[in-house]
Amino acid sequence: MSNQNQSGDIQARLQKIAENFKPKQPRKFALLMPVKEPIKMLLAKKATYEDVRIILAEENIIVSRDTIHRFCRQIIGQKSVRQRKTTTKPLKNTPIPSPSPSIKAALQEQRERLPGVWGRRKRGPRITDSKNL
Numbered sequence: 001m002s003n004q005n006q007s008g009d010i011q012a013r014l015q016k017i018a019e020n021f022k023p024k025q026p027r028k029f030a031l032l033m034p035v036k037e038p039i040k041m042l043l044a045k046k047a048t049y050e051d052v053r054i055i056l057a058e059e060n061i062i063v064s065r066d067t068i069h070r071f072c073r074q075i076i077g078q079k080s081v082r083q084r085k086t087t088t089k090p091l092k093n094t095p096i097p098s099p100s101p102s103i104k105a106a107l108q109e110q111r112e113r114l115p116g117v118w119g120r121r122k123r124g125p126r127i128t129d130s131k132n133l
Helices: 002-020 027-044 049-058 065-076 101-113
Strands: none
Touching: 027 049, 027 065, 049 065
């Protein structure tokens, strides 16, 4: 019977520990937890993260601006302030002007004279022509 009592006590203690368990915060977040509400107030008054960092530095809480940003996003749950456009403007259907026949003819003639330059590139390494050296 004492075995069952001990296992019951252990289960009760573990249950109590599990109910009161809080995951460890990163060390820098742990520094900011006591000042969570003042940070919220500063951000509500449109203070920048740099302003918050400077104010905290005066109180000997040294953290980076990026840490404050991550703290606000992850712990406070602040959403992005930046507004994004949800609709896009449709593109105008403007026809692309075709080149004049004289330009087309000149390009075609040039392609016929220089087939290597205008032709499709061959696969493999590019080897310099020894005549051009």
